[in-house]
Amino acid sequence: MDLAFTPGEQAFREEAGAWLAAHVPAAPLPSLETAEGFAAHRAWEAELAADRWSVVDWPAAYGGRDAGLVRWLLFEEEYWAAGAPGRVGQNGISLLAPTLFDHGTEEQRARVLPPMARGEVVWAQAWSEPEAGSDLASLRSKAVRTDGGWLLSGQKTWSSRAAFADRAFGLFRSDPDTPKPHQGLTYLMFDLRAPGVTVRPIARLDGKPAFAELFLDEVFVPDADVIGEPGQGWRIAMAATGNERGLTLRSPGRYLAAADRLHALWRGQGSPDALRTRVADALIGARAYQLFTYTAASRFLDGAPLGPESSLNKVFWSEYDIALTETALDLLGAEGELADTEWAERYVFALAGPIYAGTNEIQRDIIAERLLGLPKGRR
């Protein structure tokens, strides 16, 4: 057991830090949940990709550096410490890409991944439906066989980034006559600008169009855009949500940097005693999350798959993020009410954390049933 990094890993960290110091924009970009901000963040993805920093853990053939998990963690620590922008390509990079690595074809990887890495194609997810949230397997949007592909019809909702994104991926019911709801689902990719697609942006709490409803009316998708076997979509998607809840959605670097900024804010306000405990807990929580992730990464590198432990992760970071940003707003006093600050943007973003990527109620059920071995009951 040790916490030391190899000279190669340290050199990698320094190289990343030096690149970021030279390239991170001096002023924060506009909110990525606006048309202007989305474009600015897309340009930043291109700048990252030009020097192969957008997807360091991917194979070099698709724009990465074959860096592996440990170097990815170090990159993320440097990235967020440098105050670099949020990642507009996150949905594709952390959800679709791992699915393509595990279940896609070589043709799909070669076609989809490089433009994703460069921010040329930004992906949205299309999981939830008006009647299928936590009970995702009850989804009703359908994929009907047609010549050379499938016709998608139905309604998807809460599709993050879809207001400005280019393409989407999600699950569709390709066989309506299966005994169980999670059977007969197919995982497909489709173009958000294809004929038959209507995107209706939804304003989140602060009014920004951070997500959208998608109305699909016989949208044609070629066979080449089916991932894995038709009918196997549930299994394939669950592998991706396991990944999402696990290591790659929220790296520790994000919270280490945020906690340091919160601590600096507290000191800048004269270290008020009333918020001492909460600021200390933010620092401690970030370190705990970093070390928990190091343990998970160590196990993963030993060959143990990421299992239901990833639900611990999701509950922790989503609640931590809210506590941290609430503390910042409280520290700001009257200024904390203003909506046009970085802390306010962070806070509104954090509020969604316990809801998306599997609600925290579902995560707690998974922890109780699969980690603690408690009997299944009514939800």
Add this chain to the structure above:
Amino acid sequence: MRLVLDDEQRAFTGALEKMLAGADTPSVVREWSHGAHGSGRALWGRLAAAGVFALAAPEEYGGFGVRPVELALAFMALGRHVVPGPLVETVAAAVLLPTPNLVKRLVSGETLATVAYGGPYALDGDAADLRLVLAPGGLHTATGHGPVRPSLDPARRLTTLTPGDLLTTEPPLAQALLLARLTTAAQALGVGLALLDRTVSYVRQRTQFGVPVGSFQAVKHQLADARTALEFARPLVLAAALTLDPADVAAAKVTACEAAYATARTALQLHGAIGYTAEYDLSLWLTKARALRTAWGSPEECRDTVLLSAGDPHC
């Protein structure tokens, strides 16, 4: 970077757990709580034979050299099995004492030591053979002890000590305090893990309305939160043992103690009235979770240590 136990560490923990599981520690705790130290001292000898105290002593004093990671693992096991006695204090004494003969007797388990530091009370002053007082002028021995005051944890018997002979003016205070805080954190984590295990077993077999109460979501979610809190405390404890960085040790202490205490509250609630009785063994862990919170650094002292060192690079 590799933050998982290696084979040797796993084997050490497994052997210690096995020995403790067969030692009927609840009976030992109950006797100890009444001031009957015989079974506790016998167990102490077995802990010494397993090498627990040698992990805190230099090789020239009969120890293995100070091994913080293995100490943390040992104390997690001691907490899981609610072993009574001045365990943390004996570790602190092994670091503090300048005299090889005394340290050798701690390592062999012949001598139990207690230490008063930063407050009026020393743990188990009546059971200890060697009573030490850390005062501003240095490390003193104490000849006798005041009357036993009951702790909220009946297994912890608190006494005052009066400083006597000066042993040394410059004991390695910082190192001793770090190890005391680390081992208290590890012990608390073990207490919390045991509370969780016992409560999970209970809600699986306790039925109401015709089903196990563990199938109710209101019950499940409390236990899920306890598991989450404990699993995030665990790597902090292990990392604190690796770095012995004061901020890491303080973070481990406050996080492990708060996780264990929150788990104790959940354990009590989910057991219902039976958990509120002294007779039921759960009480041995419940009360210790409360007492360890303030031992060797209160939550707020630990948070202050973290705040003071924040901004300095880790590792």
